[in-house]
Each structure stands twice: as C-alpha cells, then as structure tokens.
Amino acid sequence: MPSLDATATAISRTHAPDLIPGYRLEKLVGTGGMGEVHKAIQLSLGRTVAVKLLSQQLAQEESFVARFQKEAAALATLHHPNIVSIVDKGSTVSTYYLVMEFVDGPSLRERMRTPPEDPLEKIRVMLQICRAIEYAHGRGVIHRDLKPENILFDVQAGDIPKVTDFGLASFLEDTSSRFQLTSTHVAMGTLSYMAPEQKVDAKTADGRADIFALGLIFYEMLVGELPAGHYDPPSRRKPGLDPRLDGIIANCLKQLPADRYDSVTSLIRDLEPLAPNYTTVRPAKLSRMQRVKLAVKRTVRVVLQVVATLMVLAAMGILGITWLRNSERRVPMTPGTSLSADLGLPSAQLVAGRLSSTDGEPRKVSLGEGVDKPSVLVSGRPLTLEDRTLVFPAVEGQSRVGLMVVDVPGMRGDTARFSARVNTGTLEPTSFADHLRPLMYGPRPDAEVALLLMGSPGRYVALVYNGAGAPLRLEWNLGEKRGAMLGPDSPVGPLELELSVDEEGVLVASYGTRDEKRPIAEPLHLGLDWQEKRFGKAPHPALGCIEGICRAEGFSYSVKPLPPKPVGAVAQASEPPRPQVQKPAPKPTPPAPAKRPTPKPAPPPKGKRSK
Incomplete structure (x- = not known):
C-alpha cells in the first residue's frame, strides 16, 4: 500500500511488533x-x-x-x-x-x-x-x-x-x-x-x-x-x-x-x-474467451434485431407500395374510347401548314410546314410544334390524354387519304424523385399515338401505334358498325401510318412508305357515300396521344370527289342490276343423212305423146 505523507510531527522511532496486545x-x-x-x-x-x-x-x-x-x-x-x-x-x-x-x-x-x-x-x-x-x-x-x-x-x-x-x-x-x-x-x-x-x-x-x-x-x-x-x-x-x-x-x-x-x-x-441496472457489485472481469463469446452473442443479437427490423420495414414498404399502386391504378381504356371522350373545352390554335381548295371547297390540309396556318382544336394536353413536328410533350399533373382536331369544315369527297410519320417516347427522369416514382407507383404506361377520322360525336376510326414491338391496332365506332382488329407488331419508329378510302368506300389501314406499304388488317367496307352514312358528316382528321410523349411529322389529309357520270349511265346505275342467267349451250344437231339423187324418168319415145 502507498505510504502517507508526513506533513506534521512524525514519529521517528520504530514500534515493537507486539506493542498492541493481541x-x-x-x-x-x-x-x-x-x-x-x-x-x-x-x-x-x-x-x-x-x-x-x-x-x-x-x-x-x-x-x-x-x-x-x-x-x-x-x-x-x-x-x-x-x-x-x-x-x-x-x-x-x-x-x-x-x-x-x-x-x-x-x-x-x-x-x-x-x-x-x-x-x-x-x-x-x-x-x-x-x-x-x-x-x-x-x-x-x-x-x-x-x-x-x-x-x-x-x-x-x-x-x-x-x-x-x-x-x-x-x-x-x-x-x-x-x-x-x-x-x-x-x-x-x-x-x-x-x-x-x-x-x-x-x-x-x-x-x-x-x-x-x-x-x-x-x-x-x-x-x-x-x-x-x-x-x-x-x-x-x-x-x-x-x-x-x-x-x-x-x-x-x-x-x-x-x-x-x-x-x-x-x-x-x-x-x-x-442507472436503471444498478447493482452494488462491480461487474466481474471476463476472460478473453468469455469476452469473445459475449461479443459474438451481442453481434448475433444485433444482427437479428436489424434483420427483424428490416423485415418489418420491408413488409410495411411492400404494403405501402401496393396501396399506392392500387390507389394510382388507372382503368384501362381502348385508345379510341379515351380519345373520343369529353376532354374538356378545346382551345383554338393556329399551326403552320398548307390548305388547298378546289372550286372553293377544301381538298387537302397538311400541318408542320407552310404559311397558311390552319386552325386546330387542342384539348386535354398542350400541343407544340418542334422543327415541323407536332408534339404532345409529357407534362406532370396534366391529363393523360391529348387530342388535336383539324378545324377545317367541308372537306367532302368520295375518296380520302390520311397519313403521318408517328413516334412515341417517355419522360426521362431528371431527379431522385423521378427515379423513385416507378418503385412507388409502378412503371409508367407506354405512350400511344393515333391517327383518327372523327365525325359526329362518338363516331370515329382510329389507327393506333403503341411503340416498337406492340401490335398496331385499328378501331372503329361508326354507329351500328364497330369493332377492332390487331395487326402485326410495330417496327422501331418513326413509322408512317396511312388511312385510305377508295372510290368504292373501302377503308384500308397500312404502314410503311409508298413503295412498301403493308396492310395492317382486313379492309373495312364503308360503302358509297361513306362520309354521311358512317360518320354522320364529313370527318375531321385528328391526332391523339395517351401517356408519354407523342410526335407526328408529315401530317396530311386529302379528299377527292369522283367525276360525275353520264345521265344514261346514271339511270342505268340507278336501276338495280338484273341478274343475267346464262342460257345453256344448244346441243349439237347430228348431221342429216346424205340424200341420194332421184333418177330422172326416161324420155318418151319419139312419135308417142303421153295422155
């Protein structure tokens, strides 16, 4: 034990060991x-x-x-x-x-x-x-x-x-x-x-x-x-x-x-x-092996607690994400139904383009380039013109559906041709929240772009492009005549789409260039005077977009009336054609037998007369 300091009177001598009895x-x-x-x-x-x-x-x-x-x-x-x-x-x-x-x-x-x-x-x-x-x-x-x-x-x-x-x-x-x-x-x-x-x-x-x-x-x-x-x-x-x-x-x-x-x-x-774990006894010193075992137990306990916590958080996260996705789930709709629905009050907009007329009646309209600036009606989402291309940009908080209708009335004709080069895109994430959104709400739906001929309310024909690898789609709702047909898988865009109606009222949907056009589905027979009978009026060309980014270049629509026919031809055309029944071919007549020549009677003898 350490000695004590002697700061006062000290005892100088040593005491005997038995100084104190006992x-x-x-x-x-x-x-x-x-x-x-x-x-x-x-x-x-x-x-x-x-x-x-x-x-x-x-x-x-x-x-x-x-x-x-x-x-x-x-x-x-x-x-x-x-x-x-x-x-x-x-x-x-x-x-x-x-x-x-x-x-x-x-x-x-x-x-x-x-x-x-x-x-x-x-x-x-x-x-x-x-x-x-x-x-x-x-x-x-x-x-x-x-x-x-x-x-x-x-x-x-x-x-x-x-x-x-x-x-x-x-x-x-x-x-x-x-x-x-x-x-x-x-x-x-x-x-x-x-x-x-x-x-x-x-x-x-x-x-x-x-x-x-x-x-x-x-x-x-x-x-x-x-x-x-x-x-x-x-x-x-x-x-x-x-x-x-x-x-x-x-x-x-x-x-x-x-x-x-x-x-x-x-x-x-x-x-x-x-000191909630108060004890009067100092913790005993542990051996090295005991400290190692204690550290292992503590580590295992911490790991199990962390794993349990992570599992609980993961379960809560999965439930939360499922709830968010269900709450944000959008009801699937056919493109034609979505684009022909009420998208709110449209706004008029002038777009660069060209408008051609014959005898005072419009025959062709094109958008993207030109000085005529035809009027279009835009509803649902904003429309921009970028380098001669019509674009529906993806805007957060806006409607998922955008529609542009060319506001040029009176485009009547017996034949029609509607074409444009279309493409789709997605909004690239620019922030951490954009990267996190697909995890929380699921992946964004693919963009869909459509060329439409729109007549009276609810009557339309739509040719839909849903991106590379998805099948092309033709939809129509023309009163009692309605349906949809799927075509081949789409190639990588941009893709040129075309709707054409010939002089007999047959609508053909196709894709590809003029030299290599390929039909998308079976022809749709609209019949003569198809504009009034099927659409209720002369249809307007339109461009529709659902989700994402939609682009259309070379937007063009033209109609052409057939030349008038002669009066007789018209009358004959007005009479119902009579069915022509083929007469059976006459049976061949067998050849008549050859007649033998009748021998002439011998002349009477001279000097005698007949009586």
Missing part, C-alpha cells in the same frame, strides 16, 4: 500529523487489520484523547458494506489506538488516474458512496472530510467502494494519504473539497457540507478536474453524458446550504433513474 504490527503504511497507520494481524482470528496509533505527543493532551475516544465510539456504531468499519480501540502505556478494517485496494484518487470508465459505472460507484453517507447521516455522524483519498476500493469484496476516516476531519487536518490524520492548526477538512460554510465556521457545518463535497467528487469523476468559478456543466465538457447529471451536480454545489439537496436521500432519488 495484534502484531507488520508494516507501516502511513504517517500523518496525528500518528501512524500500520498493517497488522489480529492474533485471535488471524485476519489482517489496520491499526491507527495516536502520536505520543498528542496522547499527553486530554482534549485530543477525549476527541479520539469519542470518534472511536461514534464510528463503532456504523456497520455498512460501503464504510470501513472499526474493529477495536484501546490504549497502551504510551499511546492510544484504533483497530479498523484493512482495505487492500486503490483509492478513488488512484482509480481516477486510470483511463475513464463507462459513465454508468461512475454513477454506480457514486450511488454506493451516497448510500454510505446516507447511512452515517442517519446515525448522526457527519464526515466533514470527504475526498477521493478517503474512498477505498475493496477488490476482494467485488471492488466495492468504502468510505474511511469518519469524523476525524472534525478536529484534525488530513494529508493526502488514504489513512491520513489531520493536524490541529488548520480548519477541519480539506480546503479543495470544503463547503463555503465549512470554511467560515466548521463547527456549524451539517450534513449538507457532505453533499457539497459529494458534488465536487462526482464532477471530478465525470470531467477529470474540479469545478472552478462559473464552471461548465459536465455534459458540455464531456459529450455523451446524460444532461440530467448537470442539474444534479448543480443542486449539490449551491453556495447556500438551503439551496442544496436537503438530504443525501433526495440526491439518491434523482441519481437512481440514471
């Missing part, structure tokens, strides 16, 4: 102004004890002897696991002595010089110290000299802290040793840990002086140094500490005793919630 002095462990502290053996029990010997000089003064006897009697009443207990007291011919429990372990001062421990461990130690002081105050004993040197750790008993030197500071000044004894010329206690009222009048200091000292010790344990002046709270000096410790220490270090905790019990009441 004990054998083995080793001097400390000296001080009041005397010596020896490690000794109690012969009756064979146990190790600590023996305090009053110096022979002080043993001659009755006042010191009386205080020594009174202190020993007071400490004899304290029996607490966190207090160093007194075993015996007595006197010899030359001196007086106290026999105390011997604690073979470091002091709190020595413990604070080691690397800092876990804050919860420091709270555990402070709670045990407070329990000891609470017990002593309950029996009328005030320490008056609490400091780290007077708190020892009993390693053999589970490394529990024990408070020593009760009451000695009431009349002697301690040195900095563990078993220090105070001198008579300095105020009671150690100046650095004294309460303000104790420095003024030590006799009037009560248990709240010990509370002040406990606050100083606790602050030093947490921060590493004593607070001075207007000190910073512990949680500011040491990030990671519980901020509630700031208020507890502040209540201990109030300058006026009335402002502090009224008892150590109140201090313990605020301190206990900060």
Whole structure:
C-alpha cells in the first residue's frame, strides 16, 4: 500500500511488533500529523487489520484523547458494506489506538488516474458512496472530510467502494494519504473539497457540507478536474453524458446550504433513474474467451434485431407500395374510347401548314410546314410544334390524354387519304424523385399515338401505334358498325401510318412508305357515300396521344370527289342490276343423212305423146 505523507510531527522511532496486545504490527503504511497507520494481524482470528496509533505527543493532551475516544465510539456504531468499519480501540502505556478494517485496494484518487470508465459505472460507484453517507447521516455522524483519498476500493469484496476516516476531519487536518490524520492548526477538512460554510465556521457545518463535497467528487469523476468559478456543466465538457447529471451536480454545489439537496436521500432519488441496472457489485472481469463469446452473442443479437427490423420495414414498404399502386391504378381504356371522350373545352390554335381548295371547297390540309396556318382544336394536353413536328410533350399533373382536331369544315369527297410519320417516347427522369416514382407507383404506361377520322360525336376510326414491338391496332365506332382488329407488331419508329378510302368506300389501314406499304388488317367496307352514312358528316382528321410523349411529322389529309357520270349511265346505275342467267349451250344437231339423187324418168319415145 502507498505510504502517507508526513506533513506534521512524525514519529521517528520504530514500534515493537507486539506493542498492541493481541495484534502484531507488520508494516507501516502511513504517517500523518496525528500518528501512524500500520498493517497488522489480529492474533485471535488471524485476519489482517489496520491499526491507527495516536502520536505520543498528542496522547499527553486530554482534549485530543477525549476527541479520539469519542470518534472511536461514534464510528463503532456504523456497520455498512460501503464504510470501513472499526474493529477495536484501546490504549497502551504510551499511546492510544484504533483497530479498523484493512482495505487492500486503490483509492478513488488512484482509480481516477486510470483511463475513464463507462459513465454508468461512475454513477454506480457514486450511488454506493451516497448510500454510505446516507447511512452515517442517519446515525448522526457527519464526515466533514470527504475526498477521493478517503474512498477505498475493496477488490476482494467485488471492488466495492468504502468510505474511511469518519469524523476525524472534525478536529484534525488530513494529508493526502488514504489513512491520513489531520493536524490541529488548520480548519477541519480539506480546503479543495470544503463547503463555503465549512470554511467560515466548521463547527456549524451539517450534513449538507457532505453533499457539497459529494458534488465536487462526482464532477471530478465525470470531467477529470474540479469545478472552478462559473464552471461548465459536465455534459458540455464531456459529450455523451446524460444532461440530467448537470442539474444534479448543480443542486449539490449551491453556495447556500438551503439551496442544496436537503438530504443525501433526495440526491439518491434523482441519481437512481440514471442507472436503471444498478447493482452494488462491480461487474466481474471476463476472460478473453468469455469476452469473445459475449461479443459474438451481442453481434448475433444485433444482427437479428436489424434483420427483424428490416423485415418489418420491408413488409410495411411492400404494403405501402401496393396501396399506392392500387390507389394510382388507372382503368384501362381502348385508345379510341379515351380519345373520343369529353376532354374538356378545346382551345383554338393556329399551326403552320398548307390548305388547298378546289372550286372553293377544301381538298387537302397538311400541318408542320407552310404559311397558311390552319386552325386546330387542342384539348386535354398542350400541343407544340418542334422543327415541323407536332408534339404532345409529357407534362406532370396534366391529363393523360391529348387530342388535336383539324378545324377545317367541308372537306367532302368520295375518296380520302390520311397519313403521318408517328413516334412515341417517355419522360426521362431528371431527379431522385423521378427515379423513385416507378418503385412507388409502378412503371409508367407506354405512350400511344393515333391517327383518327372523327365525325359526329362518338363516331370515329382510329389507327393506333403503341411503340416498337406492340401490335398496331385499328378501331372503329361508326354507329351500328364497330369493332377492332390487331395487326402485326410495330417496327422501331418513326413509322408512317396511312388511312385510305377508295372510290368504292373501302377503308384500308397500312404502314410503311409508298413503295412498301403493308396492310395492317382486313379492309373495312364503308360503302358509297361513306362520309354521311358512317360518320354522320364529313370527318375531321385528328391526332391523339395517351401517356408519354407523342410526335407526328408529315401530317396530311386529302379528299377527292369522283367525276360525275353520264345521265344514261346514271339511270342505268340507278336501276338495280338484273341478274343475267346464262342460257345453256344448244346441243349439237347430228348431221342429216346424205340424200341420194332421184333418177330422172326416161324420155318418151319419139312419135308417142303421153295422155
């Protein structure tokens, strides 16, 4: 054990081992102004004890002897696991002595010089110290000299802290040793840990002086140094500490005793919630293998908790995404039905193009290039013209359907041709939210672009392109005549589509260039006078777009009336044709047999006449 500093009158000679009856002095462990502290053996029990010997000089003064006897009697009443207990007291011919429990372990001062421990461990130690002081105050004993040197750790008993030197500071000044004894010329206690009222009048200091000292010790344990002046709270000096410790220490270090905790019990009441797993026994030191097993168990537990948490979050995410997708799910509709529905009030717009007329009647209209600027009606989504191309851009928050109808009335004719090069696209993601949206709401639907001939409300023919790889589609709703046909898979766009009606009223949908046109489906027989009979009026060419981005270039529509027929031809044409029945071929007549020549009669003989 470390020796004690000798700052006052020291005992210069060595005592005999059998100076104290029943004990054998083995080793001097400390000296001080009041005397010596020896490690000794109690012969009756064979146990190790600590023996305090009053110096022979002080043993001659009755006042010191009386205080020594009174202190020993007071400490004899304290029996607490966190207090160093007194075993015996007595006197010899030359001196007086106290026999105390011997604690073979470091002091709190020595413990604070080691690397800092876990804050919860420091709270555990402070709670045990407070329990000891609470017990002593309950029996009328005030320490008056609490400091780290007077708190020892009993390693053999589970490394529990024990408070020593009760009451000695009431009349002697301690040195900095563990078993220090105070001198008579300095105020009671150690100046650095004294309460303000104790420095003024030590006799009037009560248990709240010990509370002040406990606050100083606790602050030093947490921060590493004593607070001075207007000190910073512990949680500011040491990030990671519980901020509630700031208020507890502040209540201990109030300058006026009335402002502090009224008892150590109140201090313990605020301190206990900060150490919910409080135990009076220091955790046992684990072997390397035990630490490895504990680390593995802790890692497995953390991994299982993380996995369970991730599974719960994944399940919640899946449910949330499913709900979002169901709430955002759009009812599938055929393109023709979607484009012919009510899309709101259309807006008129002039577009660059050309308009051709014959005898005052419009015959051909084209959009994208020209100076005529035909009028179009746009509804649902905005329409732009980009480099001679009609474009329905993808706009967030707008309608999913856009429609442009050419507003050129009176385009009547017996034949018609409607063509354009079309293509579709998708909106490229530009932000993190755009990349996240498909995960939350599902992939965006493919864009669809359509060429339409639109007549009276609800009557239309639509040729739909749904992107590369999707089949082309022809839809029609012409009153009682309605239906749809799927064509071949679409090639990569842009793709030229065409709707044409010949002089017999047969509608053909095709794709490809003029040299390589391919029919999309079976011809649709509309009949003569198809504009009025099927569409209810001369149809208008239109461009439709559903979802995404739609483009159309070379938009052109033309009609052509047939030349008038002659009157006779018209009359004959007006009469219903009579069915012509083929007459069966006449059977061949067999040849008549050859007639033999009739022999002429012989002439009469000359000279005779017939009668």
